Amino acid sequence: MTFIQTDTFTIRGYETDASGRLSVPALMNFMQESANRNAIAYGIGISDLAERGFGWMLMRFRLRMHRYPRYGDTIQVMTYPTFVEKYFIHRDFKVLAQDGTVLADAMSVWLVFSTNKRAMVPLPDFIRELTVPPGIDPLPKLPLKPDFQNSTFQPIDEKQVTVGWLSIDQNQHVNNVAYVQWLFESIDDTMLQTRELAEIDLVYRTESHWNDSLRVQLAPETEDSILHRILSENPQKEVLLARSRWKTSL
């Protein structure tokens, strides 16, 4: 059995940002929800894994925004697995307007960790043997390590964030979208007011937890792109690396 998940979302007021566009964190939440549902259909949902002592971890996510929907617009989020490898499963997302226009798309890479060992493990057989849907047209495989991961990082700004109750999920980990919210909040006012996010490429390096103290850093790369880094303290670790690209708002 193969499954292509298709969910319909009508944009609610609080899912738009101050510019009136669908906010990127809201869209990423939709995608995350559709991925959950698709995993449940495949029998590899969070609780299917938890019963067997495993958990999912998002490792890479790259979102490209083509056009932003607005309040009241109805969009479709489609998602499906594209490649299953020894350690990694790849998943694509497409976000469509009602006329079929592609508003956004995304690629992602997931790994499985053992709850006991607290370490990454090869994909268990019940995941390994799943069949990707026929007839899909996968986006290019996302590199596990993007080029910017090796760039020198000279932060010009840093904000401190303490992980609050509303940013953690039932596994007591910070949810993947919360980091993106913090990245947004670290960007300067003019950029937020005059530009819109065209692309964000994320590397999730390690987890963080309730009450952790995080340092959200930012380093301009080009006129249109910014590098981001989130560090935890005690012990100091890289939690997230990212590159965002921006285009002039329409």
Place this chain on the structure above:
Amino acid sequence: MTFIQTDTFTIRGYETDASGRLSVPALMNFMQESANRNAIAYGIGISDLAERGFGWMLMRFRLRMHRYPRYGDTIQVMTYPTFVEKYFIHRDFKVLAQDGTVLADAMSVWLVFSTNKRAMVPLPDFIRELTVPPGIDPLPKLPLKPDFQNSTFQPIDEKQVTVGWLSIDQNQHVNNVAYVQWLFESIDDTMLQTRELAEIDLVYRTESHWNDSLRVQLAPETEDSILHRILSENPQKEVLLARSRWKTSL
């Protein structure tokens, strides 16, 4: 014409909190969205008012939680105006499970301000003359000034928050639910882990804006209730007052 708004929401993963229950901010967002839609049906939506140089302001909100829905549950949010007065319009909310059980309810009071004068005005005629739906059973009218507004407030804790881009709406004001998120994040860990919110009574005193610096204060009242205050700086003003009541989690 009268309108009772009924919206159906199926709880998504990111709308639950670390306990697996629907988060209170997510529920308040649903309610806000249903209120918007009901106002649009009545011809008194945000843009109907904006065209005429007016805006809505939430003044009071009191939410009572009876039972928390969980991931995948489908709930109905109903809302309708209950009383229309010279300065204030009252609106009730009911949140129902699929079997009709009341999961939560809320009362609210709204006022209208003039965009030019930046001041409260009597409800314009096109709002004043609306008819509340027949056959509704309004909750008791919410007092404009709750008893705790006159209590002395001795904060035992204070957190500082800077208003970020994702907390403001298209009017460039902090959205009503963001304050409740900040209140939650100021509450101590044991309370959050062992209790659930039974009731929250909110007084919105003045607006705040992007990049404002806010002080989120907390004063225990009884074993089961907490008083909250949010102050802005420069100029120092009371932005929000609240009382929350907590019961042991089931």
